Amino acid sequence: MRNTITTRLTAVLAAVVVAVTGSIVFAAPASATTIVGPAKxxxxLHPGDSITSRNGQFQLVMQGDGNLVEYGIGRKVLWASSTTRAPGSSAVVNPDGRITIVQNGKLIARWGVAGRVGKQLQLGADGAITSLDTAGGIVWQAATFQDQVAAGSVIASGTVLRSDASNARRLTMQGDGNLVQTVNGAVVWSSRTGGHPGAWAAVQTDGNLVVYGTDQKPLWASNTSRAGAGQLLVQVDANVVLYGKTDTRVWSTRKVTGLLWPVKSTKISGKYNDDRGAGHVPRYHQGTDAAVGTGTPVYASGAGKVTSTVANNPSYGNYVVVTYGMTTVLTAHLSKIEVKQGQIVSTGSEIAKSGNTGQSTGPHVHVEVRQGGTLVDPLKTLHFR
Structure with a gap:
């Protein structure tokens, strides 16, 4: 029965993906075993073996290099065991619910707490890896999630995308055919395509987001087919945004209000792309400098996630990077960092104090903005408070 289900699901997903992208997402060695649904x-899991979620979107693979890796939609890596130094290892779903990786009988890594009776290891509709005991309790969980779907990918029926590890901001391709965004459990947007069980969504390479019925006829579309291949992002600012090939926003579920300057000051001491003269590396200024005294509060530019906090960098001194959708804002030369990596912040969140650390000739805040990884002029992206 398992082999029949595996073959049937694989064929369905392959047909769906081929229809949209012209390629198959998952591929495994001919001799590998794929378990669809929970693993008892x-x-x-020997090298090449895998567990796939029931919706076919998430796959946990025991790789030949010894790494146990979860792949999401579009083969995006969501979690890894970091055991690549043990090639040929196998993963075991133990009777006590713990997950182990062993190489020739030697324990390499282990997750979970002993003293339970294990039941199964499963990949949820949102990509979370969970080991359960016979009472339904969680023995171990990697609260993995996917917030970003690249063009050329399918969001299958039953799939849940999340902005972060919490359940506060979700986009769900429901089983009834409705694509629904929820914030704290409340519906804030939907494609209004309910009544079409099994419908699925496609982030197309032409820039369009489309909900298709099981007959592959479109039920709803963002009408952005001229935008080119980009990505769909479920953001921590409670917005779901479709970006085009130039990483520009082409469609969103909610109105975008823009990002703010990180300090309550309009004084500028150095502008973006200023020629700083020979001997400076880089010679042309990569950001804009806010002329404020040491200890001035530095705020988040909007609702975002702290993606990096670094102390004592030779050039930047103490600095913080916050990500807002496809935009990142770096604030540097700080005297104090007040947030942690992974922390969710909002417009009024104080993230640091200004300073004079690193290669700095006087107290100020250096501000760098990148959109899709490309440097841009901060004063053309951020608005003064």
Missing amino acids: AGTW
């Missing part, structure tokens, strides 16, 4: 306690 006592299951071994």
Whole structure:
């Protein structure tokens, strides 16, 4: 029965992906075993073996290099065991619910707490990896999630995307055919395509987001087919945004209000792309400098996620990077960092104090903005408070 289900689901997903992208997402060695749905306690995953979520979107693969890796939509890596130094290892779903990686009988890594009776290891509709005991309790969980779907990918029926590890901001391709965005459990947007069980969504390479019925006829579209291949992002600012090939926003579920300057000051001491003269590396200024005294509060530019906090960098001194959708804002030369990596912040969140650390000739805040990884002029992106 399992082999029949595996073959049937694989064929359906392959047909869907081929229809949209012209390629198959998952590929495994001919001799590898793929388990669709939960893996029972006592299951071994040898090199090449994998567990796939019931919606076919998430796959946990025991790789030949010894790494146990979860791949999401579009083969995006969501989690890894970081055991590549043990090639040929196998993963075991133990009878006590713990997950182990062993190489020739030697324990390499282990997750979970002993003293339970294990039942199964499963990949949820949102990509979360969970080991359960016979009472339904969680023995171990990697609260993985996917917030970004690249062009050329399918969002299958039953799939849940999340902006972060919490359940506060979700986009769900429901089983009834409706694509629904929820914030704290409340529906804030939907494609209004309910009544079409099994419908699925496609982030197309032409820039269009489309909900298709099982007959592959479109039920709803963003009408952005001229935008080119980009990506769909479920953001921590409670917006779902479709970006085009130039990483520009082409469609969103909610109105975008823009990002703010990180300090309450309009004084500028150095502008973007200023020629700083020979000997400076880089010679042309990569950001804009806010002329404020040491200890001035530095704020988040909007609702975003702290993606980096670094202390004592030779050039930037202490600095913080916050990501807002496809835009990142770096503030540097700080005297104090007040947030942690992974922290969710909002417009009024104080993230640091200004300073004079690193290669700095006087107290100020250096501000760098990147859109899709490309440097842009901060004063053309951020608005003064």
